[in-house]
Amino acid sequence: MGRPRTDVPRPPAPAPAPRPRRTWRRLLLPPLLTAAIVVPLAGAARPDIPAPAPAVLGRLTPAALPSAYEANRADAARxxxxxxxxxxxxxxxxxxxxxxxxxxxxxxxxxxxxxxxxVLGDLARADRVAVLVPGSDTSLDTYARFHRAAAALYADLARRAPTGTRVAVVAWLGYRTPETVSPAVATTDRADRAAPRLRALVRQLRALTPARAHLSLLCHSYGTVVCARAAAGLDVDDIALVGSPGTGADTAAALRTPARVWAARGSDDWVAHVPHVRADLLFTTVGLGTDPVSPAFGARVFDAAGAGHSGYFRPGSAALANLARITLGRTAEVSRG
Known part of the structure; x- marks a missing residue:
């Protein structure tokens, strides 16, 4: 007998069974569960910082503003x-x-x-007022970054404003912002609690500024969710959403606001990769819905050029210039995205 043949072709191996397609829910669930455990433990490691209770102020009027500023500065010193x-x-x-x-x-x-x-500027005499609403990870510990954004906007407004037009910027850290890596940033819960505070601020500003001063909300990141939840019937002229992960609303019309609704996202902003969906998960609704710069949302999309997530208020940027034009009511000059 001859040697057995070794060159007989083997039958092809069966093709592996197709893997089930991974949905965004499978991708999103592990980091949410991790954050739900890790973030509270990390936050618990730092005890609360003691501070005095806020100053008790009477009804604020334009004439009372200097006294209010002084009382709050004294609180900050304490x-x-x-x-x-x-x-x-x-x-x-x-x-x-x-x-x-x-x-x-x-x-x-x-x-x-x-x-x-x-407040940056003379609020009691301002014709044009911008309210900045910050996003996640903004606190007194990171306030310097938020103040730089407000100061850059104020400087740009003052430079562009026509002679005789007075401008002011209100930097509103008026709610407890979520951490960027936390379950709270993927739901509207924190924004729902913040919205009544923002509405109260707008009512206060209407009482402190000249009649029919132009008032704009400029909302960044998770702050866009806060603005959206406060928007219904709010007495503002413009709402600008920048770097938004979604607002919890499907369309601009669903905000039920008479204001012009604007939106922008820079080409270098990582928030573009956030899934724009909503789903019931772990006894809550996770996700913030339609992308505000998409045609489906229906906002007026403006140019933010190459802004990264923290670059919308950078001096000299296209985003800052357009936010200033919106605040000044020069809507025809806003470069569209």
Missing amino acids: AARMAAAHGDAHRAGADRVLAARSRRLLSFDGRGPGLATE
Whole structure:
């Protein structure tokens, strides 16, 4: 007998069974569960920073603004001393900066992550007012970054405003923002709690500014969710949504606002990769819905060029220029995206 043949072709191996297609829910669930466990434990490691209760102020009027600013600066100074005694030098420094005589604090609360509303410009005489609503990870500890955005906008407005037009910017850290890596950032819950506060601020600003001053809400990141939840019937002229992960609404019309609704996203903004969906998950609704820069949403999309997620208020940027034009009511000059 000859040697057995070794070159007989083997039958092809059966093709592997197709893997089930991974849905966005499978992709989203593990990080949400991880964040639900890790983030609360990380936050629990840092005790609350002591601070005095906010100053008790009477009804605010334009004439009472200087007294309100002074009372809130005094609170910030006391909070700085308490934070220093507590051993938190970073918070003490942040509070101390806000206590400077040049700062105009409409409100201040140094407890916990902290809250503050700051005015840049002469609010009582302003014809054009922009309210900045921040997104996640904004607190008194990171307030300097938020203030730089407000200061850049104020400088751009002052430069572009026609002679005789007075401008003001209100930096509103008026709610406890979610952490970027947390379950809260994927739901509207935190925004639903913040919305009544924003509505109250708008009513207050209408009482403090000249009749029919032009009022714009400029909302960033998770702040766009807050603005959307507060928008129904709100007495503002423009709402601009920048770097938005979604608003919890399917369309601009669903916001039920008489204001013009604008939206922009820079080409270098990572939020473009956030799934624009909503689904019931873990006893809550996760996801923030339609992309505000999509045609389906129906906002007026404007140019933000190559802005990254934190670059919409960068001096000299297309996004900042367009936000200033919106605030000034120069809508025909807004470059479209």
